[in-house]
Amino acid sequence: MRVDANAFGRNARKALLDKTLQEALGRTTGRFQAHRDAAVAAFPEFEATRERASRIKRDVLDHLDTYLARFIEEAEKRGAIVHVARDAAQAREIAARIARDEGITLAVKSKSMASEEISLNEALQEAGVTVVESDLGEYIIQLAGETPSHIIAPAVHKSRDDVSRLFERHLGEPRTDSIPELVGMARRHLRAKFLSAGMGISGGNFLVADTGSVALVTNEGNGRMGTILPRVHLAVVGIEKVIPRMADLPTFLRLLARSATGQTISSYVSIVTGTRRAGDPEGPERTHILLLDCGRSAILEGKYREVLKCIRCAACLNTCPVYQSVGGHAYGWVYSGPIGAVLTPLLVGLPEAIALPDASTLCGACADVCPVKIPLPDFLLELRSDAREQGLKTPGEIAAMKGYAGVMRRAGLLEAIERIAGVLGQFFTKGKGIAGLPYPFSGWTERRDFPAPAALPFRKRWKTRRGVTR
Numbered sequence: 001m002r003v004d005a006n007a008f009g010r011n012a013r014k015a016l017l018d019k020t021l022q023e024a025l026g027r028t029t030g031r032f033q034a035h036r037d038a039a040v041a042a043f044p045e046f047e048a049t050r051e052r053a054s055r056i057k058r059d060v061l062d063h064l065d066t067y068l069a070r071f072i073e074e075a076e077k078r079g080a081i082v083h084v085a086r087d088a089a090q091a092r093e094i095a096a097r098i099a100r101d102e103g104i105t106l107a108v109k110s111k112s113m114a115s116e117e118i119s120l121n122e123a124l125q126e127a128g129v130t131v132v133e134s135d136l137g138e139y140i141i142q143l144a145g146e147t148p149s150h151i152i153a154p155a156v157h158k159s160r161d162d163v164s165r166l167f168e169r170h171l172g173e174p175r176t177d178s179i180p181e182l183v184g185m186a187r188r189h190l191r192a193k194f195l196s197a198g199m200g201i202s203g204g205n206f207l208v209a210d211t212g213s214v215a216l217v218t219n220e221g222n223g224r225m226g227t228i229l230p231r232v233h234l235a236v237v238g239i240e241k242v243i244p245r246m247a248d249l250p251t252f253l254r255l256l257a258r259s260a261t262g263q264t265i266s267s268y269v270s271i272v273t274g275t276r277r278a279g280d281p282e283g284p285e286r287t288h289i290l291l292l293d294c295g296r297s298a299i300l301e302g303k304y305r306e307v308l309k310c311i312r313c314a315a316c317l318n319t320c321p322v323y324q325s326v327g328g329h330a331y332g333w334v335y336s337g338p339i340g341a342v343l344t345p346l347l348v349g350l351p352e353a354i355a356l357p358d359a360s361t362l363c364g365a366c367a368d369v370c371p372v373k374i375p376l377p378d379f380l381l382e383l384r385s386d387a388r389e390q391g392l393k394t395p396g397e398i399a400a401m402k403g404y405a406g407v408m409r410r411a412g413l414l415e416a417i418e419r420i421a422g423v424l425g426q427f428f429t430k431g432k433g434i435a436g437l438p439y440p441f442s443g444w445t446e447r448r449d450f451p452a453p454a455a456l457p458f459r460k461r462w463k464t465r466r467g468v469t470r
């Protein structure tokens with residue numbers, strides 16, 4: 001997938017003017033957030049579970065080599081073939097080779113952000129394989145020729161009318177605004193693909209080291225069908241997804257479902273271990289597991305290693321005021337929201353995504369909801385500092401920040417500036433707000449409400465309350 005992260009400003013402006021997107025974002029992120037909050041409130045052990053999950057993930061990061069070796073050994077013992085890709089190019093090459101060697105011409109794929117990272121579909125298509133997305137949201141955006149805009153709800157930006165128009169154009173279905181009818185249409189078309197595909201492709205939410213299993217969490221059942229009906233199963237998973245024991249899995253399942261959708265447990269939890277055994281009624285004849293490094297080892301070595309604890313629940317997206325306003329496409333690559341603003345620069349290189357660490361208000365809401373306690377706001381600040389050290393900030397930005405720091409260190413100067421701003425602000429005050437500020441302050445008034453200054457400035461009010469007179 002092409003990296004377009006440095007176009008964040010342009011993409012965000014476009015997103016803010018898109019009425020359909022704004023309605024969809026308001027509806028869905030709000031709903032996800034409300035469900036998550038209710039589920040957490042109804043689960044008194046949430047904090048303790050979160051603490052335990054964070055501890056387990058830290059242990060994994062400290063001993064990733066050991067746990068990965070154990071996972072590979074156990075998976076191979078049960079008949080799986082494990083491949084490790086150093087980078088995206090190698091991963092694409094391995095996947096294409098598997099498809100060619102297995103004689104695959106049609107593959108059904110369930111949702112996998114890791115496969116988006118390596119542009120797996122394109123690689124397989126070049127190798128002569130037709131890849132059909134089987135997650136409903138992914139299927140919709142595949143028909144639209146777009147990329148996911150949310151980790152767990154990839155078509156969150158599409159209205160039911162958009163979907164109906166797509167189904168009419170690509171599937172020849174009649175127009176409808178009934179969601180059950182639209183789901184039925186997708187089901188009919190996809191079922192035929194499941195039954196004729198030679199390969200099922202999945203991601204993996206967790207790799208269980210002590211059993212060599214790939215755990216898949218879905219709400220549509222497509223992951224389960226894709227891993228048992230086709231002759232070959234290919235799982236594409238990042239190396240950081242390993243957990244030590246099967247006994248650790250419930251800790252993560254409890255957190256993932258609640259943080260993602262507010263469910264107590266997801267509709268389908270599939271544990272895929274090895275290949276079909278004698279007497280098994282179903283299952284793949286061959287299972288390939290493609291483990292992706294793709295920059296993760298380098299992250300592990302550095303100060304941002306805790307970002308590898310992420311379980312891709314998307315709670316940080318739903319709570320982020322920036323994501324809520326601009327949606328996922330503005331971030332210009334696979335991952336969006338606060339996790340995208342941290343992970344993308346680390347995976348594709350800071351110069352390629354220098355705009356993203358600035359795409360945050362640093363309100364801290366993401367860290368509050370993260371089920372594995374990743375300090376996202378600290379990482380965003382650290383990345384801004386790295387950008388400065390690597391000479392990636394413009395002289396204008398550096399001068400502005402130095403000026404800001406100089407003012408904030410001098411209370412008297414700050415007060416004087418506030419007084420001047422208060423007087424000047426009156427010239428731009430219209431009704432209850434300030435409008436039409438000149439550049440470079442125009443960004444604050446063009447598309448946002450900027451309240452007029454209070455009749456009594458804060459400092460005066462503070463002094464009056466404390467009985468100080470001057």
Ligand code: SF4
Pocket residue numbers: 259309310311312313314315316317339366369370371372373374
């Ligand atoms: S950073 Fe935390 S909240 Fe965001 S997707 Fe990852 S686990 Fe979820």
